[in-house]
Amino acid sequence: MLSTEHQHIVKSTVPLLEAGGEALTSHFYDLLLTERADLRGMFNSAHQATGAQARALAGGVLMYAKHIDRLEALGELAGRVVNKHVSLQVQPEHYPVVGEYLLRSIREVLGPDVATPAVIDAWGAAYGQLADMLIAAERDMYATQAATEGGWRGFRPFRVAARIVESAEIVSFHLAPVDGGPVMRPAPGQYIAIQVTVDGAPLRRNYSLSAVSDGTRYRISVKRDPGGVVSGFLHDHVNVGDIVELTAPAGVFQLRDAGRPLVLIAGGVGQTPLMAMLEAAVAQGTRDIRYLHFVRNPEVQAFRERVEQLAAAHPRVRFGFFYDEDPSVPDGLPPGRVSSNVLRDMLPPDRDADVYLVGPGAFMASVLQLLGELGVPPDRCITEFFGPHQEMAIG
Numbered sequence: 001m002l003s004t005e006h007q008h009i010v011k012s013t014v015p016l017l018e019a020g021g022e023a024l025t026s027h028f029y030d031l032l033l034t035e036r037a038d039l040r041g042m043f044n045s046a047h048q049a050t051g052a053q054a055r056a057l058a059g060g061v062l063m064y065a066k067h068i069d070r071l072e073a074l075g076e077l078a079g080r081v082v083n084k085h086v087s088l089q090v091q092p093e094h095y096p097v098v099g100e101y102l103l104r105s106i107r108e109v110l111g112p113d114v115a116t117p118a119v120i121d122a123w124g125a126a127y128g129q130l131a132d133m134l135i136a137a138e139r140d141m142y143a144t145q146a147a148t149e150g151g152w153r154g155f156r157p158f159r160v161a162a163r164i165v166e167s168a169e170i171v172s173f174h175l176a177p178v179d180g181g182p183v184m185r186p187a188p189g190q191y192i193a194i195q196v197t198v199d200g201a202p203l204r205r206n207y208s209l210s211a212v213s214d215g216t217r218y219r220i221s222v223k224r225d226p227g228g229v230v231s232g233f234l235h236d237h238v239n240v241g242d243i244v245e246l247t248a249p250a251g252v253f254q255l256r257d258a259g260r261p262l263v264l265i266a267g268g269v270g271q272t273p274l275m276a277m278l279e280a281a282v283a284q285g286t287r288d289i290r291y292l293h294f295v296r297n298p299e300v301q302a303f304r305e306r307v308e309q310l311a312a313a314h315p316r317v318r319f320g321f322f323y324d325e326d327p328s329v330p331d332g333l334p335p336g337r338v339s340s341n342v343l344r345d346m347l348p349p350d351r352d353a354d355v356y357l358v359g360p361g362a363f364m365a366s367v368l369q370l371l372g373e374l375g376v377p378p379d380r381c382i383t384e385f386f387g388p389h390q391e392m393a394i395g
């Protein structure tokens, strides 16, 4: 437990972090990843380049400082971080390294007048407390994954059993474990991390599972990101019979079995976890399902026929595809743009639905705003983001 004095100092540095938190964590990442090249493959290079990772960590630290005297308020944040860390194999021995670089960055960015020995001391103790909490939760999650039927620890080799071109820019990989054993069944919506070696460097990325697993294999569906290292490698160099390494499924974005109508809203490749949810909900057959896919054009759209088949076979499924490049402009709006009318048409009149949303950040922000205006309660809107969750910075 932190002393009252340490708590006080940490809380009093919140305004400072709010003003300069991102500069601090950017500097921290520069230092860490320049000096500790061995950790670089764990981090997504683009998330660092765009500053998203720095913002996420700044958000985590800031949120922590605000709630230092009631850590239970961090529940949601901690769950996401723990799942992401476990998926990417963050280990207890990494924490002191990160802590050392964080404190060094505080010193170098804030300078000796602000980062006095007392401030550094308080933050050292606070970081230690947060690290202990995350390490304990991560240890539990690693143990649970290993104890689950078909589960495992660390990276497990998987062979590419099938490679299916789904659209002009999305390829699916069906992955079966080389050891021939069962695989743990993920909750619909969860992701794995894949590790591949590109130019001698092992790189890790998360991919959502895009189908319900039958307990023997997984499917991921990867969009080629222009200039993207891992997605480009998977598209160009990974074929049937090749071996990749996977960590066990993780992630707090999971289909809730609430029995309410289900509304799935995808932007682009954000459809992948929603496809697993759609299939699971259809198999369950107990709720009305709406599937909305906003995408540039039919050529880049994956799983169009699969959604049409499911809807044809199951009367409780309704769907809509909305193309940015569709020449028929609905109600005067730019084509494909999410509108209040489109959403209203898919929501139950009493708004009593669970809405799952995945897509690019700006898309998600505008959908969330429209859902709020239409009266969908915020706790019914469940999101996944294919990068560090920036909502975390909202405290």
Ligand SMILES: Cc1cc2nc3c(=O)[nH]c(=O)nc-3n(C[C@H](O)[C@H](O)[C@H](O)COP(=O)(O)OP(=O)(O)OC[C@H]3O[C@@H](n4cnc5c(N)ncnc54)[C@H](O)[C@@H]3O)c2cc1C
Pocket: 044, 045, 046, 047, 049, 050, 191, 205, 206, 207, 208, 209, 221, 222, 223, 224, 225, 226, 227, 228, 229, 230, 231, 232, 269, 272, 273, 385, 386, 387, 388
């Ligand atoms: C939970 C989760 C689930 C995901 N699920 C999926 C999924 O189902 N399908 C899917 O396709 N993706 C998914 N992703 C995204 C995936 O993890 C990768 O981020 C994505 O494939 C891009 O990785 P990459 O290595 O190809 O690109 P990177 O090499 O990381 O680059 C990404 C982009 O950033 C640009 N970039 C890279 N470095 C720099 C730099 N230094 N400066 C400026 N720009 C730069 C690149 O040109 C490229 O456009 C998911 C991510 C998360 C976190």
Ligand code: HEM
Pocket: 039, 042, 043, 044, 045, 047, 048, 053, 056, 057, 059, 060, 061, 080, 081, 084, 085, 088, 090, 091, 094, 095, 096, 098, 127, 130, 131, 134, 387, 388, 389, 390, 392
């Ligand atoms: C108290 C310490 C830490 C805090 C508060 C913290 C916080 C965070 C947060 C908020 C995210 C974003 C999660 C998301 O939105 O998906 C994240 C991701 C991540 N963290 Fe940590 N973290 C800590 C320690 C560590 C350590 C010790 C490591 C190991 C090197 C680490 C490695 C990572 C990686 C690899 C990611 C994903 C990055 C990416 O997407 O590129 N973290 N962390």
